[in-house]
Structure formats: C-alpha cells, structure tokens
Amino acid sequence: MMNCTLKCIALTGIGPHVIEELKKGKPRTLELQSAHNLISLTVVSPGDVMLLTPVDLDDFTGGDRGIIVQVISLTINMKRLVEYAAPYHYEERERMSARIQVRYMDGAIAKSVEGTRWGEPTFAEVLRPSHYRAG
Structure with missing residues (x-):
C-alpha cells in the first residue's frame, strides 16, 4: 500500500455519526449552516472531492483524520425568517445554508x-491510501 497526496477543500466540525453513515457507501445529503463551511463551499463544484472531519476549525491541523467524499450536488440558499407580534414587534432575520449531496470515497489524514x-x-493537503491488488 502506498500513499498519495491530494489538495482539497475541508469541511470541519462534521458530526461523527454523519461520517459513519457516509462510510456505509450510500450518497447522503447534508445541510450545513456554519459560516466557515459555507465560505469553503463557495469554491466547490459537483465532481470535486473534499475532506470531511469531525475536528472543529479552531483545532484542525496536520495529522487529523477524516474522510474523502465526492460532491454529487450543491445548493446554497438564503432563508428569510419574519417574526411578528402585533402591534409593535417585527423582526426579520436571514439565514444562509447549503445542501450538499456527497458520496464516500476513502479515509484520509490531513x-x-x-x-x-x-x-x-x-484547504487541506491530505494523505490518501492507494490500494493495489494483484490480479
């Protein structure tokens, strides 16, 4: 087994249960709202590969583990929330979120x-194991 390196976008703070679900192999759709992950997704397109890690952005360094996924689809949208209590209270808020469908490819280490x-x-430069099979 040899290792190869790959530079890709990293999404941080992803729940360990989400990572375990993705490892089962079926494509899954995630809804993300954290600002740092939304900023990272602005440079991602379908077909790209990314690193997903449960490590928070503040703690993310070389040596941390995650998984490599391929982006199937990506939608970033804005939701407007209006709260109204007659007659004096009116509040409007906006929330940006992203829905991203991904497929598990492999484990990796930053x-x-x-x-x-x-x-x-x-961005993370990741070490990704390459498997060779005799045949």
Whole structure:
C-alpha cells in the first residue's frame, strides 16, 4: 500500500455519526449552516472531492483524520425568517445554508491545513491510501 497526496477543500466540525453513515457507501445529503463551511463551499463544484472531519476549525491541523467524499450536488440558499407580534414587534432575520449531496470515497489524514482564518476557504493537503491488488 502506498500513499498519495491530494489538495482539497475541508469541511470541519462534521458530526461523527454523519461520517459513519457516509462510510456505509450510500450518497447522503447534508445541510450545513456554519459560516466557515459555507465560505469553503463557495469554491466547490459537483465532481470535486473534499475532506470531511469531525475536528472543529479552531483545532484542525496536520495529522487529523477524516474522510474523502465526492460532491454529487450543491445548493446554497438564503432563508428569510419574519417574526411578528402585533402591534409593535417585527423582526426579520436571514439565514444562509447549503445542501450538499456527497458520496464516500476513502479515509484520509490531513498532512497540512490552509485557510483557518475568518473569511477564507479551508484547504487541506491530505494523505490518501492507494490500494493495489494483484490480479
């Protein structure tokens, strides 16, 4: 077994139960609302590969584990919430979210991490095992 490296977007703080569900092999749709992950998704397109890790962005460094997934579809949208209590209270809020459908590809370990400051997409160079089979 040899390792190869790959530079890709990293989504951080993904629940361990979500990662375990993806490892079962079926494509799954995730809804993300964290600002740092939304910023990272602005540079992602269907067909791209990404690293998903349960590690929070503040703690994400080389050596952390995650999984490599392929993006099947991606939609980023804005939801407007209006709260009204007659006659004096009126509040309007907006919430941005992303729905992303992904498919599990492999496990991986982050070799290095870039873009952990506010407003930057987070990239990771990952070590991905390559499997060779005699046949």
